[in-house]
Amino acid sequence: MAVRPVLKMGHPILQQTAAPVTDFDDPKLAAIVGDMFDTMAALNGAGLAAPQIGESIQLVIFQVANNPRYPTAEAVPKTILINPTITPLSDTQVDDWEGCLSIPGMRGLVPRYQSIRYTGYDLNGTPLAIEASDFHARVVQHEVDHLFGILYPQRIKDLRYFGFESELFPADLS
Numbered sequence: 001m002a003v004r005p006v007l008k009m010g011h012p013i014l015q016q017t018a019a020p021v022t023d024f025d026d027p028k029l030a031a032i033v034g035d036m037f038d039t040m041a042a043l044n045g046a047g048l049a050a051p052q053i054g055e056s057i058q059l060v061i062f063q064v065a066n067n068p069r070y071p072t073a074e075a076v077p078k079t080i081l082i083n084p085t086i087t088p089l090s091d092t093q094v095d096d097w098e099g100c101l102s103i104p105g106m107r108g109l110v111p112r113y114q115s116i117r118y119t120g121y122d123l124n125g126t127p128l129a130i131e132a133s134d135f136h137a138r139v140v141q142h143e144v145d146h147l148f149g150i151l152y153p154q155r156i157k158d159l160r161y162f163g164f165e166s167e168l169f170p171a172d173l174s
Contacts, residue, residue: 001034003042004053006101009151014102018049018056018147021082024125029059033080033123036061044069045101046076047139049146052102058083060143064135069099076136081128084120084144088113089131096135098142098152099165107168109161110152112138 007014021029032055040048040061046069047062064076093111100106115133118140122128132140142152156162 001031001038003039004035006039006043006048006052007054009100009103009153011102013051013054013056014146014151015149016051016056017149018051018058020058021121024082024121024123030123032057032059033061037063040101043101046070046073047143048101049143051146058147060084060140060147062139062143064139070135073135076139079128079130080123081118081140081143082121082123082125084118084140084147086113086141086144087117087119089115089117089133094134094138095157096138097168098138100142100152102146102151103153105164105166106162107165108153108156108163109158110138110142110155111157112141112155116140118144 036048039053044067046064050057050059060081062076063078064073092114094114095109095111097107098110116137117131119129153162
């Protein structure tokens with residue numbers, strides 16, 4: 001497996017809708033997943049979408065456990081999610097700060113559904129159906145947005161709450 005370069009905001013692949021995965025037996029799929037986990041770990045990410053490493057397919061991964069970029073975040077289980085759909089469990093949305101490996105050094109205040117149900121498939125094509133709330137739900141929504149060409153700044157309601165981490169949170173740099 002390998003750490004792959006992460007595409008940055010503005011790259012055309014990050015602006016398009018990714019293709020659904022149709023062949024779960026393709027050995028390339030497992031190799032992409034391995035590269036994604038290596039890349040996410042190397043960059044202290046909470047999640048990663050295949051388009052971020054140049055693979056325009058509907059595949060996301062996420063996992064949070066003792067992440068220095070999100071020191072107070074609750075744990076999120078290691079998950080491979082293919083061809084996902086998200087259903088909000090209520091209309092309640094919560095604003096919180098987000099970052100993205102495709103927009104390094106920046107954060108924005110983003111509204112997300114507090115509780116969701118997400119469905120899709122694991123690497124073997126086995127169906128998944130999981131309910132999540134709070135940070136777990138936020139991570140899933142953020143990553144799945146990538147599959148539809150949406151980056152978190154497109155969801156920010158007030159651009160006064162979008163900027164460089166060093167300016168927004170100077171005390172966190174000590």
